[in-house]
Amino acid sequence: MLHQKKTKLIYGRLIADEILLADYKLVEMSRKKMIIAGSTALIAVIDSTRLIVANVGDSRGVINFKVTFDYPLKPKLVIANPDILEFELSTHRPQFLILASDGLWDTFSNEEAVLLLNQDFMNRILVQKV
Numbered sequence: 001m002l003h004q005k006k007t008k009l010i011y012g013r014l015i016a017d018e019i020l021l022a023d024y025k026l027v028e029m030s031r032k033k034m035i036i037a038g039s040t041a042l043i044a045v046i047d048s049t050r051l052i053v054a055n056v057g058d059s060r061g062v063i064n065f066k067v068t069f070d071y072p073l074k075p076k077l078v079i080a081n082p083d084i085l086e087f088e089l090s091t092h093r094p095q096f097l098i099l100a101s102d103g104l105w106d107t108f109s110n111e112e113a114v115l116l117l118n119q120d121f122m123n124r125i126l127v128q129k130v
Contacts, residue, residue, distance in 0.1 A: 054082040
């Protein structure tokens with residue numbers, strides 16, 4: 001199996017292969033129907049203490065420990081080779097992860113989105129204590 005090294009899955013390769021396969025199928029379908037369109041994908045996998053993130057397009061993710069994985073936009077009509085990042089969660093111990101498309105990020109900055117979620121978490125904790 002190409003996506004497995006000994007007994008450990010290689011998620012980055014698996015995700016990249018699946019994105020490329022989906023891209024191929026969408027391109028073939030759009031050629032048949034004469035449709036020109038694009039899409040974005042932001043995928044996160046947690047395996048034990050590792051976070052693997054793959055991104056194609058203009059989506060973005062933010063982890064509340066001040067690390068942002070903001071990807072540069074890729075040229076239009078390029079095959080969907082995803083950018084893949086890995087984080088060791090036991091080192092960083094994030095409270096949450098935000099994955100969103102440009103609809104959110106056109107409205108909120110990274111800091112505003114994190115602040116909003118932090119406030120919501122604090123409100124829930126206060127309500128539970130009462």
